[in-house]
Amino acid sequence: MAIKHPYKAIVIGGSAGSFQTVLHILESLPKNFSIPILLTLHRLKHVRSGLAESVSLTSHKPIVEPYDKQAIEPNTVYIAPSNYHLMVDDDYTCSLSTEQPVEFSRPSIDVLFASAAQVYKQQLIAILLSGANKDGAQGMKIVKQCGGTVIIQDPSEAEVSIMPKSVIDIVRPDIIMETEDIITFLKNMVK
């Protein structure tokens, strides 16, 4: 089936209250949804394993905590490893960093979104979900500046609305949707 959409990558960020939403999105995507997904979820700093395993229980796709400079492949979900920032480099590889936390967070959603925005430009979709701090808002602003598509979970649906609301404070999202509509939007891309 020919893919008509212009997108080359999706980045998703979330914190408190986002985990079940992420699982639901990933399990709902069809097998032919091959666009790579990069995921930064705020997580317990010193719990090294478990997140990728939990996500992989419900997803059809390989879930990877990437090594530094690992190539970004289609049909794969990349999760920021515990205590590392995850970024995208110009050569479409994952780049990791132990630089200072941003918005008290490492991994930081801002860091992932800002780097992916500069590489994928208008071919990027960024989705920000529930969360209890402002990490991700600056990243969304840069996604918008670079021509990417900015989607936030409807704050009225989000378990904790601070994170999606903080985007609205500094940039106009392209789409504000509830989870089921985000899933439909993504599914329609590969129909």
Place this chain on the structure above:
Amino acid sequence: MHIGLPIYTYQEITELLHAYIPDISYYSKSFVERRFQYVCAKLYIPSIHAFQEKIQEDITFLDIFMHHFTVPVTEMFRDVSVWKTLYSKVLPQYRNSSNFSIWLPNCSSGEELYSLSIMLQKLSMQNNTTVYASHRSIAGIEAIKKGIYSERNEQLNANNFSKLQLGTNLDNYYTKSFNSLYMNASLLKNVTFMYSTSILQQIPAHVDVVLFRNSLLYFTVHMHEIILANVTKHIKQQGLLILGLQDNNSITVLHDSYKIENKEERIYRKK
């Protein structure tokens, strides 16, 4: 950390810095762009031209720049399980060695060095061990020697340390005054600091163990091969290399010159 579109291009930055930091091209493009801007903001340098003027009028500024350009570690005993393995399995192998040597090619802000030194002291191995600690900045070395750390990370460091279950508290290794922690000077008695102008220079002769965690992250893939080949030349046969948990896992030298000692903790034994 700088979040935003780069104000200056990689080319502009490297053209400026190349005369002063010949190995600037060893670092990855994205790292150079964001780190240069981070350091400029930290040192109140408003523009690339101001940076140029500053570096021309005060040559010591270059050292200060490198001090901040180097990424700090931010916590002691980061990745507790690695330190547990070091304490219970790696270091005891060398307890009876008369001249055991460990090299930290990038001792950064010193937390890894102090973590290691605490373990060596606890294992009564300071007298038979030499620790070589390389650093790109004299200011960085002096800061580590002073051993003053903010109390901001005290709880985090103490939590990491308590998970090691060594039967002692971390605060036995420092004194606290005015929101700062002063590491015990005795921890560094067997440490030799080495100022190097490049990651490829000032390498000690054959060492038993190299602790090189999360430092390759900031270099190009091409340099990963070169740096690791160079490090490997200076590790004794059967010596150990310890990388960061998520460091590049596809480096040819790693697979050609080492066998895996501990996959989870990224410990490799030289063939």
